[in-house]
Amino acid sequence: MRKLLLAAAAALLMGSGAYADTIKVGVVGPFSGPFALQGKNFKAGIDAYMATNGNKVGDNTVEIIYRDLPAADPAQSKSLAQELVVKEKVQYLAGFYFTPDAMAVTPILKQANTPLVVMNAATSAIVTKSPLVVRTSFTTWQTSTPMAKVAFDKGVKKIISVVSDYGPGVDAENAFKAGFEKAGGEVVEAIRMPLATNDFSPIMQRIKDSGAQGVFAFLPSGPTTLGFVKAYNENGLKGANIQLFAPGDLTQESDLPALGDAALGMLTTFHYAVSHDSPENKAFVEAAGKAIGNPAELTFPAVGAYDGMHVIYKMIEATGDKQDAQKAVDAVKGLTWTSPRGPVSIDPESRHITQNIYLREVAKGDDGKFINKEIQTFEKQGDPGLAAVK
Ligand code: PHB
Numbered sequence: 001m002r003k004l005l006l007a008a009a010a011a012l013l014m015g016s017g018a019y020a021d022t023i024k025v026g027v028v029g030p031f032s033g034p035f036a037l038q039g040k041n042f043k044a045g046i047d048a049y050m051a052t053n054g055n056k057v058g059d060n061t062v063e064i065i066y067r068d069l070p071a072a073d074p075a076q077s078k079s080l081a082q083e084l085v086v087k088e089k090v091q092y093l094a095g096f097y098f099t100p101d102a103m104a105v106t107p108i109l110k111q112a113n114t115p116l117v118v119m120n121a122a123t124s125a126i127v128t129k130s131p132l133v134v135r136t137s138f139t140t141w142q143t144s145t146p147m148a149k150v151a152f153d154k155g156v157k158k159i160i161s162v163v164s165d166y167g168p169g170v171d172a173e174n175a176f177k178a179g180f181e182k183a184g185g186e187v188v189e190a191i192r193m194p195l196a197t198n199d200f201s202p203i204m205q206r207i208k209d210s211g212a213q214g215v216f217a218f219l220p221s222g223p224t225t226l227g228f229v230k231a232y233n234e235n236g237l238k239g240a241n242i243q244l245f246a247p248g249d250l251t252q253e254s255d256l257p258a259l260g261d262a263a264l265g266m267l268t269t270f271h272y273a274v275s276h277d278s279p280e281n282k283a284f285v286e287a288a289g290k291a292i293g294n295p296a297e298l299t300f301p302a303v304g305a306y307d308g309m310h311v312i313y314k315m316i317e318a319t320g321d322k323q324d325a326q327k328a329v330d331a332v333k334g335l336t337w338t339s340p341r342g343p344v345s346i347d348p349e350s351r352h353i354t355q356n357i358y359l360r361e362v363a364k365g366d367d368g369k370f371i372n373k374e375i376q377t378f379e380k381q382g383d384p385g386l387a388a389v390k
Pocket of ligand 1: 097099120122
């Protein structure tokens, strides 16, 4: 009898929330297929954050539940998110490498009472689709705008632009064109390639034939970017004095050894370089390098995920085990911290990350390994794309 009473009392206490809870975070990303390395970097960033900060926020234990989404597949993305919310009862959704996958989830957030922390997808409009979206990565407007000025200042006046034909590509094209024309340059031709393009020789011929002095390019990081930069290097464009300008998606660190000496000197603009010189980044690279196993595989989605976890921990601090998505999001508006990438904050209006964008040059570091060497800083960049999508 006494035992029974004790059990009943314990059950009551649990029901009243007197015991600590497990708070689940559902993370969707490419963990298999051609983009698996990008998903592996999400996981490395998350593991590094939790190894450094523990898996508890107050009394609550944080648990990550991963779902694999190998390619841009909005229908599958939405059904994975629904399953995470309904069956797994996750309190947060996070990750999302490709824009269409993040976009597909925004309509369910309100009813699910769940914030979405975007750790990569980089089309400006995503944050406008729901007040429950916060982004800790970058936008292609943010990374491409400074490149327009850099290209013009290098003396290039006529450029051909080449992008993948979907959200972040179209944003990158518009951003570069706006900045380059404002500086006084001309975009002589704008090519949009299907996302699945993997033979770039015909494109290289069109670039040569265009009469442009330079090419601006954006493709999503992965086998696509490696193939594109290799084709640029192997088709004599450099010899023809057609310089390549791009956001840093095209020179992610994990691809540099495969690009080799041909990429030396290539200029890109981006929010994060693994070689960024700061104590916060040293600690991050050590922890994330351990988490990923082979530190040569570390690249930018890891930092988007690491900072995404920082934001989620702050949300949990504010709301604990009470599921209140709006309160959680409100708690991180204006949040400021020092990320491994440098000083950052969450813009209270857009809920997108304000950060430095760096001009980098592919170089060899002290140990002979290829790096993106930061050579100039564009400080505290917001997202110029938000004005454009309004
Ligand atoms: C995107 O789909 O938003 C995306 C993916 C990879 C990138 C940049 C943007 O490198």
